[in-house]
Amino acid sequence: MEELYTQSARTGARLSPEERRSALINATLRCIIKEGHAGLSVRKVCQEAGVSAGLLTHHFTGKEELIIEAYRFLTKDIYSRINQSLAQVSEPSALKKLRLFIDVSFRRPVLDKDYLMVWLVFWGLSKQKPAIAVLRNEVNDTVISTLEKLMTATVSELSLEAVNVRLAATGLSALMDGLWLEWSLNSTNFSPDEAAKICQCWVDAFVANALQRLN
């Protein structure tokens, strides 16, 4: 399995600001993966990037900006992984797209244990750093809206009974997050395939008009 956020081959070389900023951001994520919140120190990140500690303030205003930029990169990275996986298949039916979205989410490279520490650390910072909380909420709203649209289209396609699709999508999102979290913390209780099946059951219930309580 390919490692997340490997450092570029050239070390010690003089890089352009964009390249160096990117290298430091990747090193930040690698440090969090290795040591959690404890790995989030300027010296450790710079050493991981093969660079002197003082260089950080030359490319970032400080540690704060580095962290926020690392989070911004992470969200974009995962978002692109999901879209890349989805683009491999062209499914006209909204229902099939929905089911594909679930399956893709519980397979690499979207599913990866290394993400656990990263998300936990950033979520833990979101209370003290509002910028992170704002970013997280935006991404989350995007995901739920995506699910909601697919489910609304499914209602039309299959002529289902009216239901609060927003809450149904919220439930599916929470179910996926909960299973992802539990599997990341302890992968011995169920497999990714089983997790995907559990989520598909929520869709089954949705299609079978079994979520009428959400009204």
Next chain:
Amino acid sequence: MEELYTQSARTGARLSPEERRSALINATLRCIIKEGHAGLSVRKVCQEAGVSAGLLTHHFTGKEELIIEAYRFLTKDIYSRINQSLAQVSEPSALKKLRLFIDVSFRRPVLDKDYLMVWLVFWGLSKQKPAIAVLRNEVNDTVISTLEKLMTATVSELSLEAVNVRLAATGLSALMDGLWLEWSLNSTNFSPDEAAKICQCWVDAFVANALQRLN
């Protein structure tokens, strides 16, 4: 709303080892609630407990033990909160017990935003400190087993079709965790009551034999 883990009235007094250990553990949780992982320093915890920093090593072998004991206390505390809420009602039917468990979990004092930081910090430590991971897995298995028993009893009561109850319980647990997490991170998208309703839908689907995919 009552605050979690308030310090006892007597400060500056000479306490028994058990009392002092308890006070330090409570101060630890309060520090995490206030500042997240950054609040988890010996000096901050001892100041929060109104005590000199050197006292910690007199009652604990070090920071490590304090953290693990704080986690142990936290799990017991929440477990007792759940049981206390459940004990208020005597429901003979397993299905009603199951539904009650859900409702109780999305009401105070089980549902409390202050728990978010605490869990995130401890989960973030679980990779580096195996003792925490072991404890978490034990508690999680207990919860899922509780759900599984209630659901198995429901199958008998209602003569439902055979289904993989373990996976159905895993799904319910994940759904509850995911909704708890999302609500704790951003409580503007849905209410605790709606979260409970979403979970009850999973039970509805279970009762309606809509989870047959789990076989």
Next chain:
DNA sequence: TAAGTTGTTATACAGTCGTACAATAAAAAG
């Protein structure tokens, strides 16, 4: 080649970190 620009290093600074340890104060035991 010379001058100017800028990516990079190394050092210094004032804090904070966890913890060991001697001094102190208060309770318990005699």
Next chain:
DNA sequence: CTTTTTATTGTACGACTGTATAACAACTTA
């Protein structure tokens, strides 16, 4: 009361924190 025990304090230690800054080195432009 005196003696013993022990909860508590204050300090000291080396290591680490984030960042500012001067010196250095590499690239660009003239």
